[in-house]
Amino acid sequence: MKHSDTDVIIAGGGLAGATLALALARVAPALRVTVVEAFPLSADALPDSYQPSYDARSTALAWGSRLIFEELGLWSRLSEHATPIRHIHVSDRGRFGATRLNANEYEQQALGYVVDNRWMGLCLMRALLETNTQWQAPAEVADMAPSGQGVSVTVKAGDETRIMTAQCLIIADGGRSGLREKLGFQANHHSYDQNALIANVTTSDSHQFSAFERFTDAGPMALLPHGSPSRAGHQSALVWTLSDKELEGVLAMPDSDKCQRLQERFGWRLGRFTRIGDCNHYPLKLTTVDEPVRPGVALVGNAAHALHPVAGQGFNLALRGLMTLVEQFRLAAEQGRPPGDFQILRRYHELHRPDWQQTVQFSDSLIRIFGHALAPVAAARDAGLMGLDLLPGAKRLFARSAMGTGGRRAVINGPAASDKR
Structure with missing residues (x-):
């Protein structure tokens, strides 16, 4: 095999790119991995x-x-x-349909977790600085x-341009991936x-570690418990x-009016809304790429598929x-084949396609079903929500989707990862 500057180049060092780099360092440490990221990285930061x-x-x-994070040795710090x-409480505003999921029904400590993006990024960076990732x-x-070694990658750093050779390029630069478009995916x-x-x-009122998914005539809304991991x-x-x-109207309101409007849409299950913080927003769309792989290059994360946040499945699918x-x-690596083969x-x-197809269908169908205001459709979905509580088998399938255990998940068979503090 001809020499290359590195084995795998990951374009994008966000949550998906950094997780991939850490997983490769844990599972396939012989591979040389280089992450190219637009934001500066410093241990001092x-x-x-x-x-x-x-x-x-x-x-x-x-x-x-x-x-997954337990397998990567990261969970003890993340937690x-x-x-x-x-x-988890799922309901249809103004109608009788509702279903509830409780972790103890499935003998789990939790159905899921809410983690600050910055904290997750810091944990990943600390772990990566202990590896040979470049x-x-x-x-x-x-x-x-394409090149004789696999791929020839043009890397720009300020006014400088460098050509790097690698066996594989992984595009992990997010849902607005300019590189994906430039390469013709x-x-x-x-x-x-x-x-x-x-x-x-x-x-x-305290959230009591409850998540609420509320479907309204204006679209779904979700409230997820946030803050202390041990005190509700x-x-x-x-x-x-x-x-x-x-x-446009909500953004123009003072915070007190935002809370009042939110109260009208969500209801009183958590008492009165007393504060709302900085508001960010983005347009919602479903993005998929039918063929996200080519010789020597692959799309991952939001560059490959971006979902509606209704079921919170996007990053988990990634x-x-x-x-x-x-x-x-x-x-x-065990077979002596290049990763870009x-x-x-x-x-x-x-292997991944059935999982993303199932997850996309699950998320998209929720939007379509609960987006209908027609009485027969509304009655049918309310019956369906109630049926989940009455049919253990159907509810178990719904819970598996919510917990991210219904799709195919690769088991890491590489060297055991130590869960370092």
Whole structure:
């Protein structure tokens, strides 16, 4: 095999890219991995202690994702600031349909967790600094072309341009991936004609580690427990679906009016809304790529599929895909084959495809079913929600989807990862 600068280049050092780099370091340590990230990385920037911010953005991790982070030796540190979800309440506003999931019914400590993105990133960076992973930051992958060694990757860092050779390029630069478009991957976009407003809120009643998924005539909204991992508090992470016009109106309101409008839409299950933090928002759409692999290159994470946040499945689906890819790279290394071998990448896609198809269908169908205001459809979905409580088998399947244990998840068979503090 001809010499290359590195074996795997990961374009993007966000949550997906950093997790992939750590998994490769744990499972296939012989592979040389280089992460190219637009933001600077410095060990000096990692604080000795983490102080959560009220306005921190967060991610919902399913129980299956906890198992993945345990395998990577990261969970003991992550769990220091991971708020457990012990109950999930799903309801249809103004109608009788509802279902409830409780962790103790499935003999689990939690159905999932809510973790600040910044804390997750800091944990990943600390772990990666203990590996042989190489970083090019701040820098970006500007282009890629096939070469004798696998791929030839153009990396730009300020005014400097460098050509790096690698056996495989992994594109993990997010849902707005410019590199995906530049390399000609065909992305399918379906707009929901809605926006997600993201904020943290405080309520007069404690969340009691409960997550609420509330479907309304204006779209779904979710409240996830946020804050202390051991003491049930009053702060929740809000995902509020709004039309363009509604979003414009809500953003123009003072905070007291935002809380009142939210109260009208959500109800009183958590008492009165007393505070809403900084509001961020983005348009909602379903993005998929039918063929996310080519010889020497693969899309992962949101670059490969971006979902509606209604069921909190996006990052959890990405994690399962990353582990499937890592397992194929491990097998390739054992066989003396380059990770960019198209058969290796195609096998990864074949294994991951049923999971993302099932997850996309699950998330998208919730939006379509609960988006109908017609009385017969509304009655049918309410009966369906009630039926979940009455039919243990159906409820168990629903719970497996919520917990991220229904899809295929690769088992790491590489060297045991030590769960370092």
